[in-house]
Amino acid sequence: MKNTILILLVSLIAFTACSKENNDTDNELSRVVFDPGHLKFISNSLNPKKKTMSALYGNEKALESLSKENQAPEAGSVMKLVTWKYHDNPQYIGGTITGELVSIETVQADKAGNVSYDLKNNQSRTTLSNTKERIQYFMSYRPVSRP
Amino acid sequence: METVKKKRNPIAILFLAILGVFGGLQLFSKPLEGKPVTGKIEAPREVITILENSCFSCHSNQQNLSWYDQIAPVSWAVNKDIKRAREVLNFSEWEKLSPAEHQGKMYAVLNMMQSGKMPLHEYTLLHPSAKITAKDIETIKNYTFSLSSANTSTQKKTETPQNSSIVPIPASAKFPVSPNGIRYTDDFKNWKVISMSTLFDNSIRVIYGNDIAVKAVETEDFHPWPDGSIVVKSVWKQQELSDGEIRPGKFINAQFMVKDSKQYRDTEGWGFAKFSGDDLHPTGKTASFAKESCIACHRQLAEKTGYLFDVPMKVNTQRLIQNLQKK
Numbered sequence: 001m002k003n004t005i006l007i008l009l010v011s012l013i014a015f016t017a018c019s020k021e022n023n024d025t026d027n028e029l030s031r032v033v034f035d036p037g038h039l040k041f042i043s044n045s046l047n048p049k050k051k052t053m054s055a056l057y058g059n060e061k062a063l064e065s066l067s068k069e070n071q072a073p074e075a076g077s078v079m080k081l082v083t084w085k086y087h088d089n090p091q092y093i094g095g096t097i098t099g100e101l102v103s104i105e106t107v108q109a110d111k112a113g114n115v116s117y118d119l120k121n122n123q124s125r126t127t128l129s130n131t132k133e134r135i136q137y138f139m140s141y142r143p144v145s146r147p
Numbered sequence: 148m149e150t151v152k153k154k155r156n157p158i159a160i161l162f163l164a165i166l167g168v169f170g171g172l173q174l175f176s177k178p179l180e181g182k183p184v185t186g187k188i189e190a191p192r193e194v195i196t197i198l199e200n201s202c203f204s205c206h207s208n209q210q211n212l213s214w215y216d217q218i219a220p221v222s223w224a225v226n227k228d229i230k231r232a233r234e235v236l237n238f239s240e241w242e243k244l245s246p247a248e249h250q251g252k253m254y255a256v257l258n259m260m261q262s263g264k265m266p267l268h269e270y271t272l273l274h275p276s277a278k279i280t281a282k283d284i285e286t287i288k289n290y291t292f293s294l295s296s297a298n299t300s301t302q303k304k305t306e307t308p309q310n311s312s313i314v315p316i317p318a319s320a321k322f323p324v325s326p327n328g329i330r331y332t333d334d335f336k337n338w339k340v341i342s343m344s345t346l347f348d349n350s351i352r353v354i355y356g357n358d359i360a361v362k363a364v365e366t367e368d369f370h371p372w373p374d375g376s377i378v379v380k381s382v383w384k385q386q387e388l389s390d391g392e393i394r395p396g397k398f399i400n401a402q403f404m405v406k407d408s409k410q411y412r413d414t415e416g417w418g419f420a421k422f423s424g425d426d427l428h429p430t431g432k433t434a435s436f437a438k439e440s441c442i443a444c445h446r447q448l449a450e451k452t453g454y455l456f457d458v459p460m461k462v463n464t465q466r467l468i469q470n471l472q473k474k
Binding site: 028033043045100 | 261457
């Protein structure tokens with residue numbers, strides 16, 4: 001019993017020590033790369049008024065839906081639109097490059113074809129956006145053209 | 148009398164020997180190959196004045212060398228520098244380049260001046276009159292920016308670009324190979340996007356990294372980047388929608404940078420390749436093409452990030468990305 005308590009205590013200390021360390025590095029400025037999981041890059045866009053660039057990722061179903069220029073995503077589609085602020089490239093006059101991450105929007109169509117929309121951004125209060133409009137906007141993307 | 152002679156002799160011999168060696172060196176000092184001016188750059192007078200004063204001694208066929216530049220062994224170093232400088236940029240053979248290339252070269256000139264990399268420090272030390280001022284840079288900047296609007300245009304949305312991503316991909320054996328041995332691969336389409344960018348030529352770019360490269364970015368392992376890192380930049384013409392938003396239009400090229408410190412020693416360990424158009428035709432005539440083109444700018448301007456221009460900026464926190472990725 002005494003041993004168990006000791007082990008628990010030690011592991012508790014070990015865990016808190018670890019998580020504290022993680023917190024520190026989490027808050028440090030770093031060069032981050034977005035991990036889209038199983039989704040693939042489909043297309044991107046640049047908004048000169050908002051000074052943002054976005055990358056659209058999706059699964060196979062989403063790619064199909066956009067290739068066919070559907071009005072709504074097919075059942076099983078998952079799409080993520082990742083938006084970044086852009087800046088003049090600090091290393092090259094005449095170029096711009098993505099900087100701060102602004103938001104991640106997700107559009108999903110479940111098996112029955114019900115479409116949902118979700119927005120995550122860096123503001124504490126999420127501004128209510130027009131779901132229908134945003135889904136339509138997602139559907140305006142076409143897969144990039146290349147060999 | 149005899150003792151004086153004995154004392155003077157070694158000095159005189161030494162002097163004569165040095166003179167002899169210098170004289171001998173001159174025999175091996177081939178004068179710089181004179182080349183005709185086939186097409187001098189045309190630009191406003193104030194721009195030409197700056198270029199002539201600070202750049203032409205190396206980057207043209209109109210050298211204005213001091214006497215000490217022409218004496219061996221100094222002349223060896225000077226001639227080597229000039230030869231290399233002309234390969235990268237030659238204001239006397241400007242007609243060999245397209246208007247788009249003129250614009251690209253002027254941006255390179257502007258960036259080199261702004262960052263203080265050109266004119267070379269070793270050069271201005273001996274030729275102080277070639278130094279450039281902030282006002283000179285401003286003049287070059289205004290001229291360079293004026294080229295942007297004249298030579299490039301954003302493609303207006305008239306038709307949806309052909310969707311070739313559905314077209315079956317040919318066997319990998321058919322993929323083109325760059326003269327330095329880098330083979331085009333489709334693999335990058337499955338890699339993570341590390342950043343997105345644009346350039347003055349109205350292009351929009353998406354930069355992918357393989358796992359080794361992504362890890363190097365996240366841990367800032369840039370000096371040097373680990374061997375095996377591959378970064379691919381996919382480039383399109385900008386296409387403007389009616390509301391002003393920009394999307395990728397026609398495919399221009401895919402640019403590869405492959406890290407192999409042993410194979411690409413001359414170019415800071417990076418192998419460069421560019422595959423353009425729908426047939427992905429590779430850039431370069433010889434295996435060393437990147438030595439005369441790509442690396443010149445990458446080496447001077449992107450040293451901080453291990454010779455890559457488009458690494459993600461250090462402006463985000465892991466916490467933010469984790470929070471936003473939460474379901």
